[in-house]
Amino acid sequence: MKKITLQEKTQVAKELLKEIEALHTHGETVRFMEVCGTHTVAIFREGIRQLLPKGIELVSGPGCPVCVTDQVYMDKALAYAAMDDVIVATFGDMLKVPGTHSNLWEAKSQGAHIHIIYSPMEIIELGKANPNKKIVFLAIGFETTIAVIAAAVKAVAMSGLTNVFFLVSHKLVPPALRALAKQKEGHLDGFILPGHVSVIIGEEPYGFIPTECHMPSCIAGFDGLEILAAVRDLLAQRKSGHFYVGNQYKSVVAKTGNPVAVRLMDELYEVIDDTWRGIGVIPQSGLRLKGAYAAFDAEKAIPLGPIESGGVPKGCQCGRVLQGLIRPDECGLFGKLCTADHPVGACMVSVEGSCAAWYKYGRAS
Ligand code: SF4
Numbered sequence: 001m002k003k004i005t006l007q008e009k010t011q012v013a014k015e016l017l018k019e020i021e022a023l024h025t026h027g028e029t030v031r032f033m034e035v036c037g038t039h040t041v042a043i044f045r046e047g048i049r050q051l052l053p054k055g056i057e058l059v060s061g062p063g064c065p066v067c068v069t070d071q072v073y074m075d076k077a078l079a080y081a082a083m084d085d086v087i088v089a090t091f092g093d094m095l096k097v098p099g100t101h102s103n104l105w106e107a108k109s110q111g112a113h114i115h116i117i118y119s120p121m122e123i124i125e126l127g128k129a130n131p132n133k134k135i136v137f138l139a140i141g142f143e144t145t146i147a148v149i150a151a152a153v154k155a156v157a158m159s160g161l162t163n164v165f166f167l168v169s170h171k172l173v174p175p176a177l178r179a180l181a182k183q184k185e186g187h188l189d190g191f192i193l194p195g196h197v198s199v200i201i202g203e204e205p206y207g208f209i210p211t212e213c214h215m216p217s218c219i220a221g222f223d224g225l226e227i228l229a230a231v232r233d234l235l236a237q238r239k240s241g242h243f244y245v246g247n248q249y250k251s252v253v254a255k256t257g258n259p260v261a262v263r264l265m266d267e268l269y270e271v272i273d274d275t276w277r278g279i280g281v282i283p284q285s286g287l288r289l290k291g292a293y294a295a296f297d298a299e300k301a302i303p304l305g306p307i308e309s310g311g312v313p314k315g316c317q318c319g320r321v322l323q324g325l326i327r328p329d330e331c332g333l334f335g336k337l338c339t340a341d342h343p344v345g346a347c348m349v350s351v352e353g354s355c356a357a358w359y360k361y362g363r364a365s
Contacts, residue, residue: 009224009225012225013051013224013225013228016225016228016229016232017051017052017053017228019232020052020053020056020228020231020232020235021053023232023235023236023238023239024053024055024056024235026055027055028055029055029056029057030055030056030057030189030190030235030238031057031058031059031187031188031189031324032056032057032058032059032188032189032190032191032192032231032234033058033059033060033061033180033188033190033191033192033324034058034059034060034061034063034192034220034227035061035062035063035173035176035177035191035192035193035194036061036063036192036193036194036195036196036197037060037063037064037067037350037352037353037354037357038063038194038195038196038222038352039063039192039194039195039220039222039227040060040063040064040352040354040357041351041352041357041361042222042223042224042227043058043227044357044358044360044361044362045361046223046224046227047224048224048227048228048231051228052231056231056235058192058231059187059188059324059327060321060324060327060328060354060357060358061180061191061322061323061324061354062176062180062276062279062322062323063142063173063194063197063352064347064350064352064353064354065140065141065142065145065171065350066093066094066097066140066346066349066350066352066353067277067318067322067346067347067349067350067352067353067354068171068176068276068277068278068279068322068346069094069097069140069169069277069346070169070275070276070277071098071099071100071277071309071310071311071312072275072307072309073140073167073169074094074097074098074099074100074103074104075099075100075307075308075309076167076299076304076307077090077094077099077104077136077138077167078099078101078102078103078104078107079304079307080136080167080298080302080304081104081107081108081112081113081114082107082112083134083302085132085133085134086113086133086134086135086136086302087113087114087115087126087130087133087134087135087136088104088112088113088114088115088136088137088138089114089115089116089117089122089123089126089135089136089137089138090104090114090115090116090117090137090138091116091117091118091138091140092116093349093350093351094138094140095108095114095116096343096349097346097349098313098343098344098345098346098349099309100308100309100310101310113133117137120137120139120148120149120151120152121151121152121155123135123137123152123156123164124152124155124156124159124161124164126164127156127159127161127163127164128161130163131163133163134163134164134165134301134302135163135164135165136165136166136167136298136302137149137152137164137165137166137167137298138167138169139153139166139167139168139169139170140169140170140171141170141171142170142171142172142173142194142196142197143172143173143197143200143201143265144196144197144199144200145170146170146200146265146269146287147200147258147261147262147264147265149166149170150261150264150265150267150268150269151264153166153268153289153293153296154264154268154293156296157292157293157296164296165296165297165298165301165302166289166296166297166298167298167299168269168287168288168289168297168298169274169286170269170286170287171274171276171285171286172271172284172285172286172287173194173197173201174201174205174206174208175282175283175284175285176276176279176282176285177191177193177206177209177217178208178212178213179279179282179283179285180323180324181209181213181215182213183323185325187324187325188215188324189215189216189234189238190215190216190217190218190234190237190238191206191209191215191216191217191218191234192217192218192220192227192230192231192234193206193217193218193219193220193245194219195219195220195221195222195226195249195252195253198219198247198249198253198257199252199253199257199258200257200258200261200262201257201262202253202254202255202256202257202258203219203245203247203253203255203256203257204255204256204257206219206245207245209243209245210237210243210244210245211243214243215243216233216234216235216237216238216243216244216246217234217243217245217246218230218233218234218237218245218246218247218248219245219246219247219248219249219253220248220249221248221249221251221252226248226249229248230246230248233246233248234246265287268289268290268293269287269288269289269290269293270287270288270290271284271286271287272284272286272287272288273285273286274286274287276322277312277318277319277322277346278312278316278317278318278319278320278321278322278345278346279319279322279323280319312345313344313345315331315332315333315337315344316331316333316338316344316345317330317331317332317333317345318345318346318347318355321347321354321355322347322354327358328347328354328355328357328358328359328362329358329362331345331355333345334355334358334359335359338355339359340356340359340360343355343356
């Protein structure tokens with residue numbers, strides 16, 4: 001979107017809101033899910049909820065990779081961190097994600113070898129600097145991050161390093177949307193689709209939303225005007241009964257996405273059923289390293305044996321929050337036992353988690 005002045009932006013916002021008002025049936029409640037955590041934050045930052053007419057609700061979805069990382073995965077990461085000859089490499093926002101009995105932050109403070117990285121490529125230097133240790137990188141994230149980590153897996157393979165491995169828990173967005181759209185509750189009326197993920201996969205993988213699920217959907221950027229334009233697009237699709245995959249982020253998201261990144265992902269990974277925290281198994285929603293790259297799968301190279309994992313923390317409703325069935329502030333622990341300083345569930349850990357965003361911005365609105 002080209003740079004415009006604040007005055008111009010205000011004018012465009014007014015026009016979009018007028019169109020939204022005209023497209024919305026007075027007295028009807030429609031619930032659109034913003035799938036992506038970055039959108040959740042942008043919606044708060046730009047005050048979008050307060051601008052929309054009564055009856056148009058924006059519901060936060062499962063688009064925060066840290067939030068949907070399963071508890072068993074965290075227990076595996078903790079088991080690796082407890083091994084003397086292993087260094088666990090991770091992005092910093094994974095540190096406070098709860099495992100059954102502890103988290104990586106506590107393990108680190110008790111002396112476990114946990115190394116924070118800012119770019120996946122750093123694991124190559126880490127592997128070279130620690131030839132007598134095994135490096136286990138916590139490879140989580142949606143399509144946007146998968147493409148970057150896939151490049152790191154390839155770089156490790158080409159480097160000849162034999163002590164760097166990946167504990168993979170990547171998640172694919174379209175299968176999660178299919179599961180949400182087909183929920184028996186039928187509580188959603190459309191999707192604001194994630195901008196960053198769409199840069200990689202393009203429009204085509206969402207094609208089932210209009211054809212199979214008969215729902216409106218629209219890719220959006222992270223500017224307030226782009227989000228409002230997506231809401232207008234969803235309402236227009238509802239009104240006309242003609243559903244398609246809208247794209248209000250065309251400056252960045254090509255119809256075909258990034259074919260180079262998609263080819264790289266196809267080369268390295270095979271699709272598997274996967275468990276999403278609090279939601280359960282979603283068919284064909286995860287990835288596993290395949291072929292020659294399976295040699296870099298941490299679970300194959302350093303088997304762990306059975307992992308005993310408990311259920312979600314008592315009272316935590318992350319699963320219902322991630323599916324848009326309740327708002328974060330409808331969880332009984334929100335703001336009381338569960339805060340940004342003392343998160344009980346994963347949705348309060350990451351800045352892009354629904355509960356963390358509601359805690360930071362939503363309490364005042
Ligand atoms: Fe879980 Fe805390 Fe969110 Fe409740 S407020 S759902 S305990 S993360």
